[in-house]
Amino acid sequence: MTTSSDHTDPLPAGTIIYRHALSTRVWHWISVALALILLMSGLMIFNAHPRLYWGSYGANADPAWLEIYAQGNRGFLRLGERTLETTGVLGVSKGPFGPVNQIAFPSWATLPNYYDLSAARRWHLSTAWFFALGTIGFGIWSILNGHLRRDLAPRWSELKPRHLAKECGNHLRMRHPHSTDGSYNVLQKLAYLGVTAGLIPALILSGLTMSPWAVSVAPWLLDLFGGRQSGRSVHFIAAGLLVGFVALHLVMVVLAGPINHLRSMITGRFRIKAPRR
Amino acid sequence: MTRRITRRLLLGAALAAPPLILGATGNLPSWKRIKQSYTATGERLSHAVYSRIGRSALAREYPPEEMSPEFRTNGATTGNTPAWLEARESGFANWTLQVDGLVHAPRRFSLADLQVLPLRSQITRHDCVEGWSAIGGWTGVPLSHVLEAVQLQADARYLVFWCSDVMRGFQYYESIDLIDAFHPQTILAYAMNRVPLPVGHGAPLRLRAERQLGYKQAKFVERIEAVASLSSVGFGNGGFWEDIAGYEWYAGI
Structure with a gap:
């Protein structure tokens, strides 16, 4: 983004500005690819033991707070006391080798698309390295090149309850403020900051909590998440929140002008729209 | 232009x-x-990273009240070679562990031989590659004591644990490097939760290498072989699951 001061005059509609730095664009698309591999291979790893627990230990005889299972040719999701029939998607779904496949997450959502824990682990644990190192690198670079301070850090005035309430109201009424100078509104800032500085680090750390080597070197990870099985649960929940973020993000891009926004994340160039009255 | x-x-x-x-x-x-x-x-x-950072870092040990009420079994739940079946008949009285390969003093250890060596008890978390965990107590002899008795040769790099269970036509085996072999928590366990190691958990002797996943914890161990390279062992990938299904040899993550 090129402008940053508090009281920028709106740029005339139609102005083309350089909105996203090369580093932002490159890492955006690489992380899209890596996150997709991580998600799909992660769901396959989950399929090996589709139960989640709280605490240090948890296996088949212990109470699970979430469970996906099959009974004959019907699939179920159990969350605490509530059970939901999910035949066709969770528990039982159409697989690559037949119409009735007893597996937690369906073939179309997993990598590989048939049950293969070792291959899924190799995809996941190789990609995790690139994703973690890239996240750290991008984080450091964002501090150095001012991306964090200029574009992502909310200003104090934006964090005032009245401003936040107004922005939330506008978003809920589908009156999204058009950026008149290329800068993000406060909800965007909080969402992008929350994902890159909160959710993704939480995913990396909770992932490490599942590694017997990592927790021998950094036993505080076990305390941070409340035990290895809690870490596994947090990893799964955080992955779900990331999927939720992506869904919302895509909806917002479509509502705000998909061509202009897609182009700005590819070439960096963004066309200013007329401000909303 | x-x-x-x-x-x-x-x-x-x-x-x-x-x-x-x-x-x-x-x-x-x-x-x-x-x-x-x-x-x-x-x-x-x-x-x-593992071979450079925290080589002697310890796996967490838990107080008895944090143990799993039930420690499930997995993989082979019994040995099945004729020698193992026969040894079980006599309560493993005549059973021996063979230690050979690249060692100066190859020898056989009876359970009694192992039990007079200094012992170590630890309550640790067992993490299966599938995702579940169970906490249990293990008592046994630190592998380092056994290795001191047989004296590794200078070119030994890995220890191969041969097991008395044949699965899908192949003898189960696993291997670890010398970092794990001399790690203080790496033990040959002959007791679990204060009773002799149950058959389902690998009687009479199993490996506990606490900073790796479950499939590295070889059960029904009958022979330990010191080797310079894993390439001529089995199909060359260092273990049963590594060979037949492509699992990682390094299972610390």
Whole structure:
């Protein structure tokens, strides 16, 4: 983004500005690819033991707070006391080798698309390295090149309850403020900051909590998440929140002008729209 | 208009050159090769880090009240070789552990021989590659004491644990490197939760290498072989699951 001061005059509609730095664009698309591999291979790893627990230990005889299972040719999701029939998607779904496949997450959502824990682990644990190192690198670079301070850090005035309430109201009424100078509104800032500085680090750390080597070197990870099985649960929940973020993000891009926004994340160039009255 | 050499042009050329050159010379690696080397990166990086950082860091040990009420079994739940079945008949009285390979003093240990060596008890978390965990107590002899008794030769790099269970036509085996072999929590356990090691958990002797996943914890161990390389053992990948299903040899993550 090129402008940053508090009281920028709106740029005339139609102005083309350089909105996203090369580093932002490159890492955006690489992380899209890596996150997709991580998600799909992660769901396959989950399929090996589709139960989640709280605490240090948890296996088949212990109470699970979430469970996906099959009974004959019907699939179920159990969350605490509530059970939901999910035949066709969770528990039982159409697989690559037949119409009735007893597996937690369906073939179309997993990598590989048939049950293969070792291959899924190799995809996941190789990609995790690139994703973690890239996240750290991008984080450091964002501090150095001012991306964090200029574009992502909310200003104090934006964090005032009245401003936040107004922005939330506008978003809920589908009156999204058009950026008149290329800068993000406060909800965007909080969402992008929350994902890159909160959710993704939480995913990396909770992932490490599942590694017997990592927790021998950094036993505080076990305390941070409340035990290895809690870490596994947090990893799964955080992955779900990331999927939720992506869904919302895509909806917002479509509502705000998909061509202009897609182009700005590819070439960096963004066309200013007329401000909303 | 003269074409100027811009940063963009240079970057594009640098990215496009390798595949173009490889493609033109017919040396473009196949998708399978690319996939194989990509999916092998994680284990390679993780192992490189493990062999440099925290070599003697300890796995967490738990108080008795944090043990799993039930410690499930997994994999083979009984030995099945004739020698093991016969030994079980006599309560493993005549059972022996053979330690050989690249050692100066190969020998056999009876359970009684192992039980007079200094012992170690630890309550640790067992993490299965599938995702579940169970906490249980193990008592046994630190592997380092056994290795001191047989004296590793200078070129020994790995220890191979041969097991008395044959699965899918292959003898189960696992292997660890010398970092784990001399790690203080690496023990040959003959007791679990204060009773002699149950059959389902690998009677009479199993490996506990606490900083790796469950499939490394060889059960029904009957022979430990010191080797210089894993390439001539089994199919060369260092373990049963590594050989038949492509699991990582380094299972610390």
